[in-house]
Amino acid sequence: MARAATTSDAFNAVAEPRRREILRLLSEHERPVGEIVIRLRLSQPSVSKHLSVLRQVGLVRARRERRQILYRTVPQAIRPLHEWTKTFEKYWSHQLNRVKERAEAKASGIQANTMRRSDDREDGEP
Amino acid sequence: MARAATTSDAFNAVAEPRRREILRLLSEHERPVGEIVIRLRLSQPSVSKHLSVLRQVGLVRARRERRQILYRTVPQAIRPLHEWTKTFEKYWSHQLNRVKERAEAKASGIQANTMRRSDDREDGEP
């Protein structure tokens, strides 16, 4: 098997940096393709292809307005990514707590016992 | 140019579903490779390769303990993803607000003027 298709889910679609930029642009308000082309300095076919990927995974929608096609992001489609990353939030805030404890311990001259654990050790190339 | 390398950043590394599962497993606590192999029912080489990718982008770290190599996730490395998704949070909470307004308007018998905007229209294949 090869790598999963970019259109298989939002995670894959969003892995491409240009597509993230496009989503950013469109999140402000809907825009025609040509405006994305100009602002991001990409070729028109390239932008159309990226938009096609984003549309297939539900990250953007389009509507026609006279000659132009206006795209806009569908923020809800980003939520699964947000929720996934969120499950790790407690671990890095944990880290912050330890930093805080360390600072407090230093200030009071007392060592917090949560400060150093065996797996805190820096690992060289194993 | 082809698709960006899976090792180019956390976004690309995390696009692969198995790697997300591995991160989940290792976020609880460090584990040897063999345990991942058993729990996720993947081949040992496959797991080693995924871990290699995750290590190259800083999402996991490893240390040796006798014969085994114990891996653990580096939650901070997921933060950039979290921050990026977060920039869209206001838009979907916006959406929630509109739902709320709609409910309140219905309850009071008054139409809120924020309820329907032109781009709310459902778009057929354009």
Added chain:
DNA sequence: TTGACATATTCCTATATCGGAATATATTAA
């Protein structure tokens, strides 16, 4: 030293990608 265990790496193949160039399609204006 030899062997067993744990993990990493190499070689292979089928499959998708992204960008560029060229072209097709669709909508409106004259």
Added chain:
DNA sequence: TTAATATATTCCGATATAGGAATATGTCAA
């Protein structure tokens, strides 16, 4: 209708993937 505008699609090539099979590397025990 014809021309101009706006966007989409197709064809191409170079590149990278993920998994499987086989093998290499590294660590420990006897």
